[in-house]
Amino acid sequence: MGRVERTxxxxxxxxxxxxxxxxxxxxxxEGSAGHSEASQFTDEEAARETLGTSGTVASxxxxxxxxxxxMRRHFGADVFNKTGMVDLRFIRPVRPGDTITFTGEVTDxxxxxxxxxxxxxxxxxxxxxxMTGVGSGSAIVPNAxxxxxx
Amino acid sequence: MVEADNxxxxxxxxxxxxxxxxxxxxxxxxxxxxxxxxxVMDTEAAFPTISHKxxxxxFNARYSDNxxxxxxxAFHCYNSPVPGKTLTVTAWVADxxxxxxxxxxxxxxxxxxEDGRLIDRVITHELKQPWEVGKKWDG
Numbered sequence: 001m002g003r004v005e006r007t008x009x010x011x012x013x014x015x016x017x018x019x020x021x022x023x024x025x026x027x028x029x030e031g032s033a034g035h036s037e038a039s040q041f042t043d044e045e046a047a048r049e050t051l052g053t054s055g056t057v058a059s060x061x062x063x064x065x066x067x068x069x070x071m072r073r074h075f076g077a078d079v080f081n082k083t084g085m086v087d088l089r090f091i092r093p094v095r096p097g098d099t100i101t102f103t104g105e106v107t108d109x110x111x112x113x114x115x116x117x118x119x120x121x122x123x124x125x126x127x128x129x130x131m132t133g134v135g136s137g138s139a140i141v142p143n144a145x146x147x148x149x150x
Numbered sequence: 151m152v153e154a155d156n157x158x159x160x161x162x163x164x165x166x167x168x169x170x171x172x173x174x175x176x177x178x179x180x181x182x183x184x185x186x187x188x189x190v191m192d193t194e195a196a197f198p199t200i201s202h203k204x205x206x207x208x209f210n211a212r213y214s215d216n217x218x219x220x221x222x223x224a225f226h227c228y229n230s231p232v233p234g235k236t237l238t239v240t241a242w243v244a245d246x247x248x249x250x251x252x253x254x255x256x257x258x259x260x261x262x263x264e265d266g267r268l269i270d271r272v273i274t275h276e277l278k279q280p281w282e283v284g285k286k287w288d289g
Contacts, residue, residue, distance in 0.1 A: 025191060032185035040217070051217075051219065053287065059201075059220065060222075062190060068200075069190070069192045069195060081230050082227065086224065087224035087273075090220055090222065
């Protein structure tokens with residue numbers, strides 16, 4: 001997805017984005033950076049030793065990746081990949097077998113020197129309805145990407 | 151043959167905010183990008199750099215500790231990295247704090263490609279008592 005031209009207002013929903021977490025996906029994520037050693041993400045024994053958990057967990061950075069996707073789909077790649085950011089606190093572990101739903105809501109907008117800054121509240125919940133992550137994100141939308149009357 | 155571990159045992163009290171690590175470089179390959187995209191189930195994911203954990207890489211190369219768990223992470227996008235380009239990463243200790251008796255270290259890093267394009271900035275808060283995860287959620 002590239003250029004998106006739209007208006008932005010407080011209360012606008014962002015998403016949702018649903019992700020099913022598998023050990024295979026976690027292994028690909030870790031392996032993509034060459035992390036081949038056993039870790040709390042890829043090896044149950046390492047997870048027990050380091051975290052004291054019964055199994056592996058997904059890196060918080062996977063949740064960051066999903067939040068980036070949530071925001072990019074809303075703002076378009078042309079805007080978000082140049083001006084976007086996300087900031088998440090990780091509340092609960094995300095584990096293989098979990099289904100995580102990311103949602104957002106526009107909280108406010110403000111005029112900046114280089115466009116309209118749109119702030120978004122972001123939440124992530126697992127299939128039980130438990131919060132796994134919470135935080136915020138933003139993008140600065142250039143005037144060229146806004147309707148003329150914005 | 152096992153390599154000697156020359157890392158310094160982490161002394162949280164002595165760790166200095168502002169400590170900047172030696173720059174490091176890596177080439178982001180198309181294969182890395184493809185594998186990352188399969189992992190996050192997003193064919194258009196533009197910042198595979200997040201999986202490289204570049205903000206803690208040099209920290210972990212310098213200090214040994216009992217591991218850590220990611221408590222908070224912020225990621226700023228500036229330009230999508232281009233496959234085949236060399237990325238140079240500068241990372242530093244941005245902050246440290248004690249909360250509810252637990253130690254946190256905040257690392258920050260920026261990545262720039264070989265053409266001078268700013269790629270991204272990542273800030274991570276790591277809890278240095280990772281076993282707290284199991285105590286709280288699996289206890």
